[in-house]
Structure formats: C-alpha cells, structure tokens
Amino acid sequence: MKSEPENQTFRYAGLWRRFLSLFVDFVFLSLFFFPITKAIKGTWMMGVSDHRWSSGIFITDPLCIAFTIIIVFYFILLEGLIGVTLGKRVVGIRVISLDGSKPGLAKSIIRNVLRIVDSLPVLNIAGIILILRSGECARFGDRIAGTRVIVERRDS
Numbered sequence: 001m002k003s004e005p006e007n008q009t010f011r012y013a014g015l016w017r018r019f020l021s022l023f024v025d026f027v028f029l030s031l032f033f034f035p036i037t038k039a040i041k042g043t044w045m046m047g048v049s050d051h052r053w054s055s056g057i058f059i060t061d062p063l064c065i066a067f068t069i070i071i072v073f074y075f076i077l078l079e080g081l082i083g084v085t086l087g088k089r090v091v092g093i094r095v096i097s098l099d100g101s102k103p104g105l106a107k108s109i110i111r112n113v114l115r116i117v118d119s120l121p122v123l124n125i126a127g128i129i130l131i132l133r134s135g136e137c138a139r140f141g142d143r144i145a146g147t148r149v150i151v152e153r154r155d156s
Helices: 015-041 062-081 086-091 104-113 125-133 140-145
Strands: 093-097 147-151
Touching (some): 015 086, 015 125, 062 104, 086 093, 093 104, 104 140, 104 147, 125 140, 140 147
Antiparallel strands (some): 093 147
C-alpha cells in the first residue's frame, strides 16, 4: 500500500485546521438543531432535565437520536462522496484516499465509525496524539480506512 501517488505531493492538514473545520461544522449544524429544539422542546439547548426519555447513561430522547443520525450521515456522505463537509470547505481541507481520489462511502464509514477509538479515553486524546505524532497527520480512523486529510491547493 503506497501512501501517495508518485506524481503528487500532499500537504497534510494538521490538528488546528481539523479542529477549526469541526468547529465550523458544529456551528453550521447548530443553526438547524437549535431552532428545531426550540420549536419541539421549548428550549434552545437541552439539559439533563429536558431528556424525559433518558435511561441511565444512554440518551434515548428521539430528538437527540435523530440529530445524532443526521450528524453521522452528514460526515459519512459528504466526506465519502465529495471529500469535504462545509467546515472542511471553509478551512480548505479535504479527505482523500491514499491514491488521491475521493474516499467513497466504504472508507468514509470506516473512518467515521472509528472516531469512537480516536475519542478515547476522553476528549479525542488518542486522535490528537496520533495526528501530532504522524508525518501524515493521520488519526486511527484514517490509518485503518486508507484516507488522509490534506490541505487543498487553491488556484489563484
């Protein structure tokens, strides 16, 4: 398995660009989720007491489950099919396969499901360490899926 095509050189996206990208995505998604939460629940942001269907440590509130599903599909579909989310587009980074092509849905599913591993033990510590210690700034999900996050070349 080669890490990049011979005729291309990639500049890999570091931790801060990736963080900023996630922040932009969070703000974008919040523009939809907060008003919907206000309309359905009567509050802009739900607290513990607003989760009337919660059971133990698991959130079983239908609205939260719906938002979680939307978020998962947002990342899987956009990164898999076009290589970018809105946040990645704004920041100027892209997800690619090792050969430089768009990742496709299978690789996108793998890299996004493995965010669970990258988030261990808390606050994405494993992912942060792997990004900082990798020459290709690759977290565990990227390594297993055969993807990388690169800085896009912008033609002037």
